[in-house]
Amino acid sequence: MIPSVFLLPVLLFPVAFGALLAAFRFRKRAHVRLYTMIVTLLTSAFSWAMILFGSTEPAVFLRFTRDFSFTLMFDGCGRFFAGIVATLWPLTVLYAFEYLAEDERQGVFFSWFTMACGVTLGIAMSGNIFTLYIFYELLTLTTVPLVMYTGTREAVRAARTYFVFCLGGAAFALISLLYLSTGEASVENVETTRIFYVLGVLGFGVKAAVFPMHGWLPKASVAPTPVTALLHAVAVVKAGAFSVIRLTFYGYSPELIRGSWAQYVLITLALLTILYGAVRAVREMHWKKRLAYSTVANLSYILFGVLLMTKEGLQGALLHMAFHAEIKILAFFAAGAVLHVTGREYVQEMDGLGRKMKGVFACFTVSALALTGIPPLSGFISKWHLLTAAAKAGTPFSWAGAAVILTAAFLTAIYMISMVRRAYFPDSKAELSKNEGVKDAPLLMLVPMIILALGILFTGLFPGAVIGAARDIAEAAHATGGGF
């Protein structure tokens, strides 16, 4: 058992060494990479050590007032999120090495990238809503430079939008957080509690890209692919979803919200987002933006699961959080690999590329099938759990949700599998001559992709461990409830 005090060094380690990276002047780019890789791998190893052997006791580091303190705690839910982050981060770093191989300023990039890792871990390790809020804001601050890394006009605009959206959202979350700290959230003034709960979910929902606060996500896909992949399919957006879970099950108590207008309003928003995201994804022809819209839809699957406010719903949501992360990051990697090798970013330009870039498109096919929910890949399992949870909840809204999820599955099939078909079997009109001489992505890019594709298959075939972990967390959250 490792005491909780060690959580602080674990999350400070990447932040400190990331900042140091900017201070050092490495003469060779290879040194930058080596340094980054070592720091990232060590961070992952420390995190996993804490996940497996850490104590669950909270550790208070700093007490501002009676109600506000800087506290770290590593309970099941946090471990789950930290596990996703700690597993996917080194893979993305590996991918980024090749993606940014020619870049002069990569030291700056990896500096921010490593710091963001620490901050994301901080979100997972937060012991109360206040600490969570601090890391949530810090995540915005550390990722803005990454979004505008390319420095183009478009990137700067996207970063600004991102910044404004997230900051505004966090302000609403702060309202909710302050209300919680007054200790008024109880049965006596239940209506007020619900109002503040809705505000809080909407505030954190900005990062989870709930319609109509989703605008920043597709715009931010101008960032370099490792950033879009990790931050906008995994860390940032999942941090939003994770915060909503914290707020719902650990902050407020589901009993106060369940069956009230607050739940229905939020579920309606989530369902609207699912449909909206899927429809936009179908009509979007920019590959990365299409994936971004797909992310918008899929995040609301998670929120839908959370908002059902049952333990089955939370279980499904956690599962989708994990599985969507690995699926979507792979899809982004594939898009990035094509962009890196050929410079093409539109779906129409993919005709016949499947024959040339065999490895990339084999991996993308796995990701597309998994995202659609084709068994036996992992996406199927989380969708199945969400659907079953919806049916068990048995309210009209949850049935509507099941219908929406199934409709969205059709749309997913259209926007993902049509790309696969195009890549392998182009329409006869397509000009294939421009594909001459296109080569598969470099090995360093393919390795993380193949690992992820195998991971999707493996977790689809042997989901027992993940399902079990999610179930334990959901049951524990359901049993304790509140007091976060």
Added chain:
Amino acid sequence: MRLAVLVFLPMIFGVLSIPFGRKNPQISWLFALAAAALELGISAAGFFLSKTRFAIPGLFPGGLSLVADGFRNVYALVISGMWFFTLLFSREYFAGHGAHLQRYYFFIMMTEGAILGVFFAADLLTALVFFEIMSFTSFPWVIQEETEGAVRAAGTYLAIAVIGGLAALMGIWILDVQLGTTEIRALFRAFPSAETGGERGRLYLAGALILVGFGAKAGVFPLHIWLPKAHPVAPAPASALLSGVLTKSGVFGILVLSFGLFYGDAAWGAWMLVLGCITMLLGAVLALLSIDLKRTLACSSMSQIGFILTGIGTAGLLGAEGGLSAAGTVLHMVNHSLFKLVLFLSAGTVYMNLHELDLNRIRGFGRGKHALHAAFLLGALGIGGIPGFSGYISKTLLHEGIVEAAAEYGPAIHAAEWIFLLSGGLTLAYMTKLYICLFHEKPDEKTEHKPGPAAQPLSALSFLIPALLIPVFGLTGNFSMLGIARLSGGFFHTEMPEVLSFFSLENLKGAGISAVIGAAVYFLVVRKLLMKDGAYVNRLPKWLDLEEKVYRPLLLKLLPGVFGPVSALFGENRLTRPLAEGVFRAGSGLSLLFGENRVTAPLSCGTLRVLKVLSRALSDMTDALVYFLRKTLFRPARIADTDPVRSSVSYRIGSIADRISGDPTKKGGKRRKKPVPSDRHAKFFYRLVETVIHTTHNLSDSMSFALLMLALAITAILFYVLFVHRFG
């Protein structure tokens, strides 16, 4: 363990063949053949082994579980036999034109494992998993040749497979929620024992969705559209497998529903009978009209699936007394696999010699080619239901079943009986057409067919051996065919018939009527209407070209077309039209899956335009808000057009400084209209003030949003504390 080996062995062989077959696809072929031979042995051994279950609980959410029984063993044997013989044939077939052969053999092996998984599945979820794998691994067969037609057909195949798979998944999910299990044995009679109407309704919904998924693969009307397109464009050995066994995996799903969940529900049986009749007749008519050898056979497959469905339907109507129908169903399944193996391999022989399938080009090819002649004739006699051949046995049983159902349910079923006999007659007519064209008519003067055997001995054996089984089964019906039926009894929950006098006058009468109809149709319709100056003509009107002009739009209209009839009822008025249009167009998003053509392009264009406007409006909603705020509340204050030097503050300070330093250019206290820019101190303060102004401006500009939000938050809390908390 045997079941796991059966399912996973070909898949493992497939993966192993990748490194070895890279240089030479023949090695892949050897791998596939070895796998198929092993499978044949293992599945045959199944009849003598007692251990029949295999499960891996941790795999998939529900656990992977396989089970064997008599029927499944029979079908496993059929499947592995089909695979073995088609592979035997493939070597010569691909000898001339073999691009992407390694890919082909790889997917052949993967599919063999998957389809066995479907048949051995103990629960519907496992079945669906393998069903999906099978759909995707058989897709490359269809597209193998990569011609334009193949790409289009494969697009349709993929669309139907994906949509069908998702529909089936939906249905299975409802079953799981409703009954708490998807295990096939536990589904038995679940529907009749459901109590409330709502529960029954949901089970019907589940059944319908699963039927969509599996029926699409079987080629049941109205989801048959992929079948007449995909089978002809695939390589002949693959067509034989698609027609002979892949369709049967769809039928397997329908069997699970009809002899499990809905067992004893007459209404479900009636629906199956109706679907069966339509499919049977439509397929036969299409086959008769076709002038392409493989397309005729493909449409014939659809028609024969209709025959099988009528058996399922009458068995459903009769419940526990439906032994004859159940036996007819399973025997016709086995028979049809056998016939299509023989016929498609024969067609493949024609194709590999001539690279033509048009009846006018291939006529007379079979003259003097005895092996081909014998095999094709046996296949044709079998599928035509001529007494003495195996097709007669199964068709007689199906016919008997309909007669029994008619005795119980009255005249409506008689219509089904006549459709059955008519379709039987049409079957004879189109088979006669093919047979006479291939083996009796003389080729044109221009074309000359090479004399000598059409196929090498190995390939000839691959269709002759199965062909010989047809008369053997036909003559020993009571022993061999009913033996198969008795083995399958457990799966069908029905008492199978022991001994029947197949050659009694009563039974021969049905075959006789069909034969008369067949002869009449051949001489009156085929020779008079469908031929002109001795050439076969395509009488299928252009506007009725079912491949492209009707079904693609129909599918696109049918799916979202719920509103179509509504708007037709009320006329197109201002209320209904946009509604119907909107829904219709939403459906045309499907065309993205199909690719573009003349019909779908404008549709998808229109949809995209509507969606574009809508989603633009939706997505820019927040942007518009921000824009509006920036133009109003947060409009950056214009940088005041004041020259700081001229401002009184900097002027005063500057002149004081001037006086202290005693600058000679200044005459003390005398205020000039405009300070001279060269004034040292004034300039310094000018810069200072400018910097301060700009900095404050920038600060306030970038912080404004965050500050406003914070201010909002604090105000809200203030309000709360003041009013709700204190006085509330």
